[in-house]
């Protein structure tokens with residue numbers, strides 16, 4: 001009992017102590033609340049009013065792009081943007097008015113941006129990109145009148161060659177609304193720019209890096225008082241292209257005032273040394289939000305965003321005769337020296353097909369026929385081969401399918417065969433026309449340069465290589481013997497001889513093999529004078545070639561749309577490129 005009494009007293013004592021502790025605790029809390037609310041209340045209220053949270057997106061620096069000699073093609077420069085945090089703007093009308101005066105932007109444009117409900121009030125939104133230093137100074141000077149408006153420095157793409165290499169580099173542009181899933185729209189994950197066209201698109205994943213962002217607390221003057229969260233942006237990887245910057249510049253100049261494309265390839269590994277297209281465009285205009293006036297100007301040009309080298313489709317015309325020689329020799333339907341007759345035309349069933357020289361070339365062997373680009377010889381050769389063997393041979397040479405070049409927008413072209421034409425049967429006349437590269441056959445310039453490169457190197461078809469950091473890749477083989485390829489080369493050398501259609505490509509001291517092509521756009525029966533033919537109905541001028549014949553170092557295709565004769569227009573352009581190569585690059589890789 002005694003023991004129990006003692007225990008009860010102890011328990012009471014402990015309860016009493018606990019009660020005192022709790023009471024003391026409550027008193028401390030009450031005192032703290034009284035202190036915070038009554039003594040410090042005003043101070044905290046002021047701070048809460050003046051301090052704001054800002055979310056700022058930080059673009060990652062994209063990787064740099066170099067040419068094969070490590071010359072820079074695309075770099076990043078500093079750019080100044082004007083950002084606004086809608087929540088911090090006190091007088092929206094006054095802010096819009098002052099900004100409009102300072103930046104030279106329409107008031108309606110600024111108001112629309114600021115009132116866009118999809119923006120969170122504390123997220124910084126971009127009002128203007130890449131503004132001049134004068135405007136930066138003006139904004140800074142007027143900062144006290146522009147609460148919620150501040151300058152951000154971010155990297156901007158600079159395209160060293162501009163229009164000259166636009167189809168190689170492509171450009172970057174701001175991601176449009178709706179192009180990205182909402183859940184990805186997070187300040188620390190969202191890439192604001194994406195690559196479009198050229199290697200900017202093809203290697204966007206390598207180049208883009210990872211954007212960053214920060215959450216900061218600023219005071220009423222817009223000064224940072226605390227950094228709450230930060231994710232540093234990660235720079236994208238640099239890439240090295242197979243392109244030769246100086247050759248690219250030179251080649252693109254050759255297309256000034258023309259419509260067309262030129263590709264120069266290293267036939268020994270498929271490297272794209274130069275790829276130019278005209279008309280071109282300025283990749284810099286996409287750096288900032290694109291203005292309608294810029295887009296209108298682009299519209300007026302002839303499809304400037306189309307990379308003709310990989311996306312444009314042409315009938316190859318007489319260039320196809322190279323394949324006909326290969327197929328003819330492979331299947332033993334003719335020998336190199338066997339002569340076939342050209343009387344200027346050939347009657348096939350009810351149709352009469354003409355040679356480009358209606359007077360007729362007379363009796364010709366394979367070499368003569370290639371040199372003079374006689375059509376009737378190839379009508380006859382085509383009829384001996386038949387459509388199936390021609391189509392199989394062309395298919396093995398890579399026509400009608402993608403080369404797999406790492407550039408966006410490549411087209412496969414069209415290689416018709418007997419089964420392709422559904423509406424009516426395939427006639428012998430169709431085979432004859434196909435034999436001179438007309439009919440329904442369509443190829444891309446990149447297929448043509450790959451083909452002539454394969455002839456140059458003895459038969460290997462390489463995948464056209466854009467990135468020099470990757471290994472050369474063989475994607476096919478010409479379906480003929482070394483001896484046949486030797487005979488094709490011999491005939492192609494005749495084309496660039498004094499008597500050949502490609503004589504205007506000749507360069508002293510350099511042995512060149514090539515083939516001209518003049519592709520009829522429409523049939524012109526009644527107009528005899530070339531200058532009387534409207535531009536859009538004029539023939540396309542084409543030329544493929546490689547040199548030096550014994551140890552080929554460059555292969556090329558030149559296409560001038562509506563340029564006229566291949567031998568007179570495209571071959572002289574190729575001559576310029578060969579001359580430049582001899583002077584600047586021969587033996588200096």
Ligand SMILES: [Zn+2]
Nearest residue numbers: 342355361374
């Ligand atoms: Zn002929």
